Amino acid sequence: MPAEITTPTTAVLGLGAMGLPMADRLAGAFPVQAFDVFEERRALAVRGGATPAATPADAVRGADVVVIAVRDQEQLESCLFGGGAVEHGAAESLRDGAVVVVTSTVGVDAVQDVAARLAAQGVSLVDAPVSGGAVRAGTGDLLIMAGADEAALDAARPVLSRLGSTLHIVGPRVGDGQIMKTVNQLLCGIHTAAAAESLALARALGIDLDRAVDVLGQGAAASFMLADRGPRMAQQYEVTDDGTGGPELRSRLDIIRKDMNIVVSLAKKAGVATSVAAAADQLYQLAISQGLAAEDDSALVTLLSPRTTG
Known part of the structure; x- marks a missing residue:
């Protein structure tokens, strides 16, 4: 069962319009390891204080909380399990007890499927899509709509609190946030x-x-x-x-x-x-x-x- 860590080692997977400012924001408080398929995006994350990683598997090694900010279901699955431009998915290196926070809008079925696959290896998932845009992501002023069980939420709370000024626990199920x-x-x-x-x-x-x-x-x-x-x-x-x-x-x-x-x-x-x-x-x-x-x-x-x- 995941437990809350005050200063969690954090990985951010996906450094696009939302992921990069979130990585910058988190790097101001926690150790952050960051991955994106584009090297120039990883270089920008370094400027914000993150440590770059060549693959998702490298980024999540030793991480307590993994924040995923990708475009769609296809990128979410490749980021975690490999495929496409990603050779080594994060699931290869996720430690038992780690928590994955999905901030992307991918749909209920997609996030529930991923949660079930991760649970099989002792990893919890917090369904936490965000709203507010890139500027508010960089200032920690996002609206976060979360669905997850209490233990997973507690473990992810320091990261969620750093990213959002408003955190709504929509329900106890993965998928409630997506809804x-x-x-x-x-x-x-x-x-x-x-x-x-x-x-x-x-x-x-x-x-x-x-x-x-x-x-x-x-x-x-x-x-x-x-x-x-x-x-x-x-x-x-x-x-x-x-x-x-x-x-x-x-x-x-x-x-x-x-x-x-x-x-x-x-x-x-x-x-x-x-x-x-x-x-x-x-x-x-x-x-x-x-x-x-x-x-x-x-x-x-x-x-x-x-x-x-x-």
Whole structure:
């Protein structure tokens, strides 16, 4: 049974938009070993105080708590059990009694399957998807939605407390966190799509977008996604012929589409009609078909009101 360790040796697997600031945040308090398939991402983690590892197996050797921040189910499985670009998965080296914290949105079935496979070797899993974005990840201000048994949560609590200002224990089961995050993403996906539509309309009618974001943010139409994505949507129209002038890539469009696919699939299983979410999902799919998959998700606004270059 895992026990709480005040200063746990921690591994972070996945150093993308969320994983890197989380690694930096954790390295300010605990020994951190970090892995990513890209060497340049590992080098950035070193700047933040982490020790780099060439494989997930190397990163988790001796770790008490392992934080996983990957894109999807496929990356989660390869990170733990090998495959694809990963030769030695973390499961090779996880010690008996270690706790794995999955912060990614991968769906209920995926996290439950992984938890069962890890339990067979004496490793517990905390289902703890996060919300708040990269900036809040770096300052320890994330919202964490956790599902796990009490012993696993206690062991992971120092790490969770370092990463999040708000920790909600959604339920005692692995998968409860994924359920809550899916509900969260339903709103996030709809709000982002709605923000894109409203700003595309404002632009078409001749309203300055920075002013529109400011005005909308002070009334009943305000939302976190409008406040966060709105300024970047305005910047999408500043892109020039050489590709400069647009917003920094902070949240890929194919990630939010992946999350919306989970929303629609889970709602279908539950027998709940989510027609607005389904419409937003189709809008993201259309954007991907137009070559925007790797763009910041604020680029959705350009699908509705194309940007001009010059």
